[in-house]
Amino acid sequence: MVSAVGPGVSTPRVGDEVVALLEGGGYAERVVVRAGQVLAAPDGVDLVDAAALPEAVCTAWTNLVDTAGLTAGEWVLVHGGSGGVGTVAIQLATALGAHVVATAGGPERAARCVGLGAVAGLDHRRDDFVAGVRSASAGHGADVVLDVVGAKYLPDNVRVLAPGGRLVVIGLQKGRRGELDLGALMSKRAQVTGTTLRSRTPEEKAAIVGAVGEHVWPMVAGGQVRPVVHARLPLAEAESAQEMLSSGEAFGKVLLLP
Ligand SMILES: NC(=O)c1ccc[n+]([C@@H]2O[C@H](COP(=O)([O-])OP(=O)(O)OC[C@H]3O[C@@H](n4cnc5c(N)ncnc54)[C@H](OP(=O)(O)O)[C@@H]3O)[C@@H](O)[C@H]2O)c1
Structure with a gap:
């Protein structure tokens, strides 16, 4: 949920339930992120599960569609x-x-x-x-x-x-x-x-996030694209979460809950 916005930001608004493409640093209770990299949480998906989507969807979208022209x-x-x-x-x-x-x-x-x-x-x-x-x-x-x-x-x-x-x-x-x-x-x-997402400019990231909101969020709401969540763990168990990923046990995302 958005707790504060900077000067001149009209979207999102304080209190909105959102997801975001971060610069990194997501193992945290609160993060600061550019407004252009924030999307309203998609319809039809539990808010916590929705956390599994932004990085994976932005990566899949921009590489399959923008780069490969699928x-x-x-x-x-x-x-x-x-x-x-x-x-x-x-x-x-x-x-x-x-x-x-x-x-x-x-x-x-x-x-x-x-x-x-x-x-x-x-x-x-x-x-x-x-x-x-x-x-x-x-x-x-x-x-x-x-x-x-x-x-x-x-x-x-x-x-x-x-x-x-x-x-x-x-x-x-x-x-x-x-x-x-x-x-x-x-x-x-x-x-x-x-390609890497991380190396893109804020403007490029905002364009990808905007395209995801326009084209992929309706697919999420329609059930064609769903978050695949292997497990939810408390943030304090981040090491176990990493182990689930590196051992090949996880199928999909492991979510850390603050
Ligand atoms: N360039 C970008 O913008 C960008 C963005 C996001 C992620 N990434 C990178 O993309 C990779 C995947 O990210 P992720 O979040 O999906 O990681 P992940 O959840 O840890 O998944 C890793 C995947 O790699 C598969 N894998 C490992 N060795 C393989 C092999 N020899 N042949 C085929 N598949 C193999 C694993 O399959 P099994 O576990 O079933 O063996 C698993 O599906 C990572 O290297 C990450 O750094 C890049």
Whole structure:
């Protein structure tokens, strides 16, 4: 809830229930955030669960739509479909009319990605995702790859791209330096991009937040995009929350309650 606003701020107002895209520093009872990075809490979702949405939705939206230019009918590979970003990216891409293949660690987690709307879920510990995407898409490949893994997946991410495909790297969990087959990129007329939300200017962040409010909040209210919350823990148990994430136990977000 908004407890105070600065001079000249008309929206939000004191007392509004809101969510926000923070600069960082979210492990706190109160935060200061630019007005342009605040959104009214979405309809149809518990206010606490809504905290799972802003960072994940802004990341999924800006990378799938602004950067990759995803359109209805295209094929998307979402790596880490079991994660905070991935659970939202699957639902968002599906709501936009795309066909999603998602990777996750283990068959049960892969199956849960299908439950979120993916056409197919692949176990990244055992399955060959290039073969898996080709099989699901009848040989077409991925028009868009949203990657949270980085260097380890770079060669196969390029291999799996369809002609005109776009690879967007947003995470570097398995390294930052890899080998890029420029010939494959040229023959497919493909693109490789990397982005971070954190490095964007306040104006860019406000534009992303505004687009999310306009385009994604109605999907949330309509039930097409839901927060996926693995657990709620008291702020004092932040270490256990981190452990849930790093051990691969969590599916979706872990929320810390002040
Ligand atoms: N660039 C940006 O603007 C931006 C914004 C937000 C987040 N991020 C980054 O994006 C990444 C994901 O964020 P998150 O919040 O979703 O984190 P998270 O909730 O901790 O999820 C991590 C995900 O990565 C998956 N993963 C780990 N190793 C994998 C592998 N070898 N193959 C496929 N998937 C693998 C995990 O799958 P399993 O647990 O099922 O194995 C899990 O789904 C992080 O690196 C984060 O820093 C970037």
